[in-house]
Amino acid sequence: MSGHCCSPGRHGPGGDGAAEPVEPVAGAAPLRGPRPGAEPPAHAVRLPGGTFRMGSDEGLGHPDDQEGPVRAVTVGPFAVAATTVTTAQWAAFAEETGHVSDAQRFGWSHVLHLHLPPAVAARAPRVRSAPWWCAIQGADWRHPEGPGSDLAGREDHPAVHLSWRDAQSWCAWAGGRLPTEAEWEYAARGGLEGARYPWGDELRPDGEHRCNIWQGDFPHRDEAADGWSGTAPVTTYTANGFGLFQTVGNVWEWCADPWRGGRVIKGGSFLCHDSWCNRYRVAARSANEEDASAANAGFRCVWDLAGPDRTGSGAHRAWTATSRNE
Structure with a gap:
């Protein structure tokens, strides 16, 4: 059960990724630096930080x-977006900056086989260890299922087919950055100490769906009992105790931390199912390559808060590097 079954890499461990249809059309996009002195937007949720129990x-x-093991971790105060970045928000960035995503540069990205016409899926290169992933030429943030698809009606859905590098650039443009894994987990828990999900320990309290994950026979049939097959609008389900929406399910979220030769991803996605991947818990984690992209990977931004405690997240980065991520 590797990370690549959940969100596939562009190259894959030991060549296990799908064959690349084309070479990159240009060099990697430069990473933008943060805007000096930028303040978080008014709609961002300001969190005080503190010590919490991380992991499971x-x-x-x-x-x-x-x-595991569960351990006490301290994060400093920061602000965090209530939702993952939407397609409309990403489009505004791309229009202003001319940013070309890694999926656009490579000319392809990964799409779930059930979201493609059968004839297209039948001839598409597959990830050998996760054959439900098809490498589709022309798939990118603007064309989530490849040529012929568009964003009509999905302006409030999460922006997808974006790499860690792409996410870094958007956050810097917005005056922020990607969260550390500890910041992400602290925010995702919404103040619930040690809970399995952002709302508690039951997946469906009183039978109510609280996140967008897979129902049915994975990967052959998604019954969409939660209302969605594929991504859902970013505010579809009830927010957690901090006012953050969909910190588990829907799309994987990139974090800043290095791990397994790539970067940490958290939260799971609409593909997660307990028969294969139950990574839709707040403590769950995986990783992917910095230039990887897929139809189930997005991100949310955080902002540093001015004041004497703004170095708190840096202290966590040092802890991470020495305890788990090397």
Whole structure:
């Protein structure tokens, strides 16, 4: 149960990724630096930071994911977007800056086989360890299922087919940055200490769906009992105790931390199912390559808050590097 089954890499471990249809059309886009002195937007949720219990000892994840042991971690104050970046927000950035995403540069990205016409899926290169992923030429943030698809009606859905590098550039343009894994998990928990999900320990309290994940026979049939097959609008379900929407399910979210030769991703996605990947818990984690992109990967931005405690997240980065991520 590797990270690539959940969100596939562009190259894959040991060549296990799908064959690349084309070479990149240009060099990697330069990473933009943060805007000096930028303040978080008014709609961002300001969090005080503090010490919380990070990780899980439940044994529900894959041992290689290293979710445990549960440990006390302290993060400084920061502000965080209530939602993942939407297609409309990403489009505004792309129009202003002319940013070309990694998927556009490579000329392809990964799309779920069920979201393609059968004839297209039948001839598309597949990820060998996760054959539900098809490498589709022309798939990118503007064309989520490849040529012929568009964003009509999906302006409030999460922007997808974006790499870690792309996410870094958007955050810097907005005056922010990607969260550390600890900041992400602290925010995703919404103040609930040690809970499995942002709302508690039951996946569907009183039978109510609280996130967008897979229902049915994975990967052959998605019953969409939660209302969605594929991405859902970013505010579809009830926010957590901090006012953040969909910190689990819907799309994976990039974090700043290095791990397994790539970058940490958190939260799971609409593809997650307990028969294969139950990484839609707040303690769950995976990783992917910095230039990877897929139809189930997005991000949310955080902003530093002015004041003497703004170095708190840096202290966590040092802890991360020495304890789990090397």
